[in-house]
Amino acid sequence: MSPSPVRSAGGLTAVATDLEVRGLRKSYGAVQVLDGVDLSVAAGEVAAVLGPSGCGKSTLLRLLAGLEEPDDGTITLGGEPLRGPSPTHPMVAQGATLFPWLSLRDNLAWGPSAARRSDADAVADELLVATGLTGFADALPRQLSGGMRQRAAIAQVLANRPPVLLLDEPFGALDAQTRLRMHEWLRGLLAERPTTVVLVTHDVEEALLLGDRLALLGRRPSRVIESSRISFGAERGRATLRDPRFVELKVQVLERVLAS
Amino acid sequence: MAEHTAPGPDDPGGLDEREPVITPSGRPRRRRRRLLGLVVPALLVTVWALASAAGWVSPRLLPSPGRVVEAGWAFVAGGGGATLPGVTPFDGAAGRHVGASVGRWLVAFALAVAVGVPLGAAIGLSRRTAELLDPLVQALRSIPITAWLPIALVWFGLGEGAARYLVFVGALFPIVIATADGASRVPRALVDGAVMLGTRRRDLGRKVYLPAALPAIVTGLRLGLTLGWMSVIVGELTGTTSGVGAMMWAAREVGRLDHIIVGMATFALVGLTGDLILRAAARPFVAWSDR
Numbered sequence: 410m411s412p413s414p415v416r417s418a419g420g421l422t423a424v425a426t427d428l429e430v431r432g433l434r435k436s437y438g439a440v441q442v443l444d445g446v447d448l449s450v451a452a453g454e455v456a457a458v459l460g461p462s463g464c465g466k467s468t469l470l471r472l473l474a475g476l477e478e479p480d481d482g483t484i485t486l487g488g489e490p491l492r493g494p495s496p497t498h499p500m501v502a503q504g505a506t507l508f509p510w511l512s513l514r515d516n517l518a519w520g521p522s523a524a525r526r527s528d529a530d531a532v533a534d535e536l537l538v539a540t541g542l543t544g545f546a547d548a549l550p551r552q553l554s555g556g557m558r559q560r561a562a563i564a565q566v567l568a569n570r571p572p573v574l575l576l577d578e579p580f581g582a583l584d585a586q587t588r589l590r591m592h593e594w595l596r597g598l599l600a601e602r603p604t605t606v607v608l609v610t611h612d613v614e615e616a617l618l619l620g621d622r623l624a625l626l627g628r629r630p631s632r633v634i635e636s637s638r639i640s641f642g643a644e645r646g647r648a649t650l651r652d653p654r655f656v657e658l659k660v661q662v663l664e665r666v667l668a669s
Numbered sequence: 670m671a672e673h674t675a676p677g678p679d680d681p682g683g684l685d686e687r688e689p690v691i692t693p694s695g696r697p698r699r700r701r702r703r704l705l706g707l708v709v710p711a712l713l714v715t716v717w718a719l720a721s722a723a724g725w726v727s728p729r730l731l732p733s734p735g736r737v738v739e740a741g742w743a744f745v746a747g748g749g750g751a752t753l754p755g756v757t758p759f760d761g762a763a764g765r766h767v768g769a770s771v772g773r774w775l776v777a778f779a780l781a782v783a784v785g786v787p788l789g790a791a792i793g794l795s796r797r798t799a800e801l802l803d804p805l806v807q808a809l810r811s812i813p814i815t816a817w818l819p820i821a822l823v824w825f826g827l828g829e830g831a832a833r834y835l836v837f838v839g840a841l842f843p844i845v846i847a848t849a850d851g852a853s854r855v856p857r858a859l860v861d862g863a864v865m866l867g868t869r870r871r872d873l874g875r876k877v878y879l880p881a882a883l884p885a886i887v888t889g890l891r892l893g894l895t896l897g898w899m900s901v902i903v904g905e906l907t908g909t910t911s912g913v914g915a916m917m918w919a920a921r922e923v924g925r926l927d928h929i930i931v932g933m934a935t936f937a938l939v940g941l942t943g944d945l946i947l948r949a950a951a952r953p954f955v956a957w958s959d960r
Contacts, residue, residue: 494861495867500865506856508881510880510881510955511957520867523866523867523869523872551957565866
């Protein structure tokens with residue numbers, strides 16, 4: 410699948426890229442974690458990866474981020490083989506990795522500054538608006554709440570306009586109320602900046618609210634045992650949670666996760 | 670870019686209304702805490718003054734606070750005409766002695782920083798270097814500073830070189846150990862995060878490891894500064910004729926306990942001042958790690 414250029418509202422061109430994973434294997438010593446994972450994510454699609462605890466969801470994401478080497482298999486982004494960690498496919502994990510000694514504004518400007526872009530400050534200002542944190546530009550990360558830090562961490566990597574974004578249970582540490590608001594925020598953000606996303610989560614509701622595709626991993630050593638499109642419609646928000654079809658789908662998926 | 674759907678944190682319909690904790694100014698409480706720290710020293714001086722006035726302790730073993738204050742004044746302002754054995758003056762010689770001690774302290778401390786920080790960073794960041802050097806560092810740091818004195822005298826002879834060497838040894842190990850500890854504890858996620866944001870590998874030391882490890886390094890510098898200062902008196906056993914320690918050794922020969930106590934108070938005052946200056950200088954860089 411070819412890259413699909415999209416234009417963000419701010420005029421910044423982002424290019425969502427398709428992601429292909431073939432026969433991915435990974436072991437730690439005698440423990441085999443992944444055993445031939447295949448996954449295709451179209452450009453601009455959000456793939457939610459669900460699976461039982463300890464099945465290797467986070468390992469898969471670290472491999473996709475280039476932070477670890479697979480024992481076997483291939484990962485391609487837009488047809489190009491993946492080569493180590495890079496701003497083109499950053500990962501945001503549960504514990505937001507903001508730099509604690511820098512202000513929020515400097516954290517958001519880090520990526521563009523590292524790329525020696527002259528518009529680093531303008532990008533940071535734009536992301537402060539996008540995260541609703543303009544009043545906290547000079548605050549240190551520890552002065553922000555968990556939800557604010559997660560928003561900032563996602564915005565920080567989006568500053569580099571990555572074609573692929575990897576999210577490892579990014580809202581797992583937040584309470585249910587904040588998590589729901591974060592889902593709405595992220596959906597809005599991705600609507601403006603189309604990006605190919607792989608979202609690892611243990612939360613079925615989160616997977617169904619955010620994902621366009623659902624990939625279900627089996628028990629360790631795991632592989633994708635089911636990959637299907639979520640055809641629930643683009644407009645998903647807190648009202649969706651009360652929709653009987655959504656509730657039924659959630660129960661079905663939960664049963665499949667438990668059965669896996 | 671268009672206004673996003675996420676309202677600000679102050680907006681009740683937005684994200685995180687329960688938002689951040691703004692720390693109130695702690696000035697009045699801090700002032701009260703500082704005053705509280707003076708209570709016990711004030712009590713001890715009162716008991717000391719009462720014991721001296723009542724004759725419970727011999728002035729030869731412990732001169733009265735008044736006598737010490739007089740000696741202290743003479744040390745700073747001169748006028749008493751007292752000269753200690755050898756070529757070591759006392760009256761009006763505070764500047765000379767403090768200047769000499771502080772000079773050898775700072776030179777040796779700067780050298781300890783120049784050696785200790787890179788050495789500690791190497792141990793903290795490289796497992797191979799840690800395996801190679803850490804056992805030696807742990808063994809050497811267990812040697813009391815006084816045990817280095819004979820070898821310092823053999824290597825450097827009497828005087829300045831030996832004194833500086835002993836202060837250097839006193840300051841070095843806390844700096845090495847704290848830096849190694851700080852560097853080894855830099856979260857992997859921060860380093861990975863920086864790489865995924867496009868930071869070049871060669872910039873990671875300056876941009877990630879150094880700032881992340883800085884609170885631990887500053888703690889090591891503070892310990893090194895204090896232990897280096899505590900080593901000054903041992904260094905001044907090496908035949909130096911100036912320095913607070915040299916003055917105290919000369920005072921001991923003639924049994925001038927008031928001069929010795931003035932020297933001890935000077936050590937406390939200068940050491941405390943040095944630590945306060947270092948903390949103030951480091952504060953802008955490590956304030957983020959305050960609890």
